[in-house]
Amino acid sequence: VKDKIEVGLMGLGVVGGGVENALREKAADIAKQVGAPLVMKRILVRDPFKKRACQAQPYLFTTNPQHILNDPEIDIIVEVIGGESPAYDYIKEAISRGKYVVTANKEVIAKHGFELLNLAAEHNVALLYEASAGGGIPLIGPLGHDLLANKISAIHAIINGTTNYILTKMALEDIDFDTALKEARELGYAEADPASDVDGIDATYKLAILAALAFQTQVLPGDVYHEGISHLAARDFRYAKELGYTIKLLAIAKREDDTFQVRVHPTFIPDDLLLARVDGVFNAVQIDGDLSGRILFYGQGAGALPTSSAILADVIHLARNISQGSSPLPRVRMDQTMTVKPISEIRTRYYLRMTVADRPGVLAQIARVLGDFLISISSVIQKEVDESAQSAEIVIMTHPSQERAMQQAVSQMEKLDVVKEISNLIRVED
Amino acid sequence: VKDKIEVGLMGLGVVGGGVENALREKAADIAKQVGAPLVMKRILVRDPFKKRACQAQPYLFTTNPQHILNDPEIDIIVEVIGGESPAYDYIKEAISRGKYVVTANKEVIAKHGFELLNLAAEHNVALLYEASAGGGIPLIGPLGHDLLANKISAIHAIINGTTNYILTKMALEDIDFDTALKEARELGYAEADPASDVDGIDATYKLAILAALAFQTQVLPGDVYHEGISHLAARDFRYAKELGYTIKLLAIAKREDDTFQVRVHPTFIPDDLLLARVDGVFNAVQIDGDLSGRILFYGQGAGALPTSSAILADVIHLARNISQGSSPLPRVRMDQTMTVKPISEIRTRYYLRMTVADRPGVLAQIARVLGDFLISISSVIQKEVDESAQSAEIVIMTHPSQERAMQQAVSQMEKLDVVKEISNLIRVED
Numbered sequence A, B: 001v002k003d004k005i006e007v008g009l010m011g012l013g014v015v016g017g018g019v020e021n022a023l024r025e026k027a028a029d030i031a032k033q034v035g036a037p038l039v040m041k042r043i044l045v046r047d048p049f050k051k052r053a054c055q056a057q058p059y060l061f062t063t064n065p066q067h068i069l070n071d072p073e074i075d076i077i078v079e080v081i082g083g084e085s086p087a088y089d090y091i092k093e094a095i096s097r098g099k100y101v102v103t104a105n106k107e108v109i110a111k112h113g114f115e116l117l118n119l120a121a122e123h124n125v126a127l128l129y130e131a132s133a134g135g136g137i138p139l140i141g142p143l144g145h146d147l148l149a150n151k152i153s154a155i156h157a158i159i160n161g162t163t164n165y166i167l168t169k170m171a172l173e174d175i176d177f178d179t180a181l182k183e184a185r186e187l188g189y190a191e192a193d194p195a196s197d198v199d200g201i202d203a204t205y206k207l208a209i210l211a212a213l214a215f216q217t218q219v220l221p222g223d224v225y226h227e228g229i230s231h232l233a234a235r236d237f238r239y240a241k242e243l244g245y246t247i248k249l250l251a252i253a254k255r256e257d258d259t260f261q262v263r264v265h266p267t268f269i270p271d272d273l274l275l276a277r278v279d280g281v282f283n284a285v286q287i288d289g290d291l292s293g294r295i296l297f298y299g300q301g302a303g304a305l306p307t308s309s310a311i312l313a314d315v316i317h318l319a320r321n322i323s324q325g326s327s328p329l330p331r332v333r334m335d336q337t338m339t340v341k342p343i344s345e346i347r348t349r350y351y352l353r354m355t356v357a358d359r360p361g362v363l364a365q366i367a368r369v370l371g372d373f374l375i376s377i378s379s380v381i382q383k384e385v386d387e388s389a390q391s392a393e394i395v396i397m398t399h400p401s402q403e404r405a406m407q408q409a410v411s412q413m414e415k416l417d418v419v420k421e422i423s424n425l426i427r428v429e430d
Helices: A014-025 A027-034 A087-096 A106-122 A140-146 A161-173 A177-186 A201-215 A234-243 A304-323 A362-372 A403-415 B014-025 B027-034 B087-096 B106-122 B140-146 B161-173 B177-186 B201-215 B234-243 B304-323 B362-372 B403-415
Strands: A005-010 A038-044 A076-079 A100-103 A152-158 A245-256 A259-270 A282-289 A293-300 A347-357 A377-386 A391-398 A419-428 B005-010 B038-044 B076-079 B100-103 B152-158 B245-256 B259-270 B282-289 B293-300 B347-357 B377-386 B391-398 B419-428
Touching: A005 A014, A005 A304, A014 A027, A014 A038, A014 A304, A027 A038, A027 A304, A076 A087, A076 A304, A087 A100, A087 A106, A100 A106, A100 A304, A106 A201, A140 A201, A140 B140, A140 B304, A152 A201, A161 A177, A161 A234, A161 A245, A161 A282, A201 A245, A201 A259, A234 A245, A234 A347, A234 A377, A234 A391, A304 B140, A347 A362, A347 A403, A362 A377, A362 A391, A362 A403, A391 A419, A403 A419, B005 B014, B005 B304, B014 B027, B014 B038, B014 B304, B027 B038, B027 B304, B076 B087, B076 B304, B087 B100, B087 B106, B100 B106, B100 B304, B106 B201, B140 B201, B152 B201, B161 B177, B161 B234, B161 B245, B161 B282, B201 B245, B201 B259, B234 B245, B234 B347, B234 B377, B234 B391, B347 B362, B347 B403, B362 B377, B362 B391, B362 B403, B391 B419, B403 B419
Parallel strands: A005 A038, A005 A076, A076 A100, A259 A419, B005 B038, B005 B076, B076 B100, B259 B419
Antiparallel strands: A152 A245, A152 A282, A245 A259, A282 A293, A293 B293, A347 A391, A347 A419, A377 A391, B152 B245, B152 B282, B245 B259, B282 B293, B347 B391, B347 B419, B377 B391
């Protein structure tokens, strides 16, 4: 039982500043929640002389990580540096020295969570990471506690705010990807280098974290198939609307007996699904449990305040435990033996858009290729004839088919004389 | 540290049967989660000879509550009898005898939660009640843990499935309340005596529970203003649609400095709010936190399986704690001194529908009454003239006004010769 809990903060960027600020402004209330005051002992910064929006006291600053990792009085280390290196090394060293760690680092948790959680258990401390996926939306807590009695069959998540903002813009304003990205950049919703968001890598890390918890097995970012959104065109959104769908970058995890599939890609989802109504920078995670049924969590997946909400919840949880003479926290289980299903083996419906020659018999040729690969057509739209180019656009929705067959069919179709371009192939979730 | 955890189940109705079934079928997995097996020791039933859907072993049955309350080997008692009496007495006695208790009983928690939680703390045990509000949706957990760093300013919740089913029907099918209720009854979504749902009493209990957690203060069911849905007419839904709104039975809690308001009533909410898309028997709870921003939790608020999901999460949580040599669980804080704002003092916008004489100057008279009470009009619809009765219908949307003033204005308007009927007054939340 300790009379105060001392905290070391590693990183004082947007999120770190938010955490520092909230800890200071809410000190009295947090002390009540914990039963002892939380004291900010030291803050790791890269440049102590930088002008900052936050009002952290400079006498707390250090540029030497050992001043935090090595301080025997520090109980909890909050890591908000981000990125794999050096954050991974710091977290590992902190745990090895018996520190409790709270992190918002999706990359480190997705890649090294299994090792680090085991290391924490060995050292009788805990590593909490609510802020690593879904920002201010409680997800890690509910998956690890409130939904523990469930066998979770599927997760469908909009888990990246930048791409959801861009897709919402494209859908509402009938604009192309580049224009929407430019607007997102101007508003600060996309970074100067947006690749990690736009290519689906950020979502891949978060999905790996959520799927590991949901299936209680190891899921690595490399297990997750991913595709970005930059190949989407304004016309895809027009067709989606006409067909009763919305296009979202979905992070999908599904359990099938002893295998699971994890994938991130643009997806057609029915308009009447609540997920289809999640717009702008908001995130939402839909979870199907055998007891709970379908549940959805919605909120802000990024930003200094929402991320601080998650980090502080973890800090308060640990601090209570420490101040009351801690018993070991429940271990995150990742002991289920399951294998990843390769993307080529999944079955799903597809939206296929192509430009073809505008002459009789073209659809028959395309339909024959699909038939050869046992892919059956659910609906066809043919219109928008470009008379000068003598071409037409065809949109096909298929019934559930195997991915491998679909990819082979697309290769075959590309070889047809009458097919000028396969413009887009987008998976559908009903 | 115990090698097995013994459970006593009080009540074997729909929910009790679901809990018994899930505990039996998931025994191996739960034992892994807990670190020790959970053993069902005894089940309190009213009629041991009743034919039951569940496959509970009759040798576990007892009709004597003391066989559970008095059994020194029972660690955790799960109360799913429902209703205030005798459940309240059983829970109280169980806690006094040092048992951990899990309950789904909204009435007991709403009315006696403060006393029972204090009693549990005194006896170094815990009383968990995730299933008491929102069924399978994690709410108590997130409010008590994951959102703990937030100052919560408002809750807007669709927290009763029966009424949401009826309202969804009325909106989609343009039918009146009685017809929708009849359909809900036939599908088993409404009870033979639907008063507790339809009059908003069920929602009142749940709101009291959620508001107490959110504001960390005592909230009693008697503090909650409530109005049911039976006075809604199909035409109200038609006007709502025309105005860009949806009508939902909302449970609303708002903090304003040291006061809070808690109320349950039919509410106009904007169509573009995610809450407006929550249809059928589904529930959703929208929470505004100072750090997290707006969060929404969505799922099934009732039913054997979803309720079992919540109960089992609580049971696993307690069983882990007991099996690992328990440290005291964090106490639910209700120590904030706040007063309830009477409904007469709230400010909100209103939808007002009335039948008036179809002659010149009528609107001027009505507008003058509203003006006298400082209520300003935001929009007016006048149509649907009934020529034979020489009457017309007027619908008025107001700007934010004080409830007391609005009620007085309505009384005044009722006295006007030209007003034939004040048909409905519905509050608006934007």
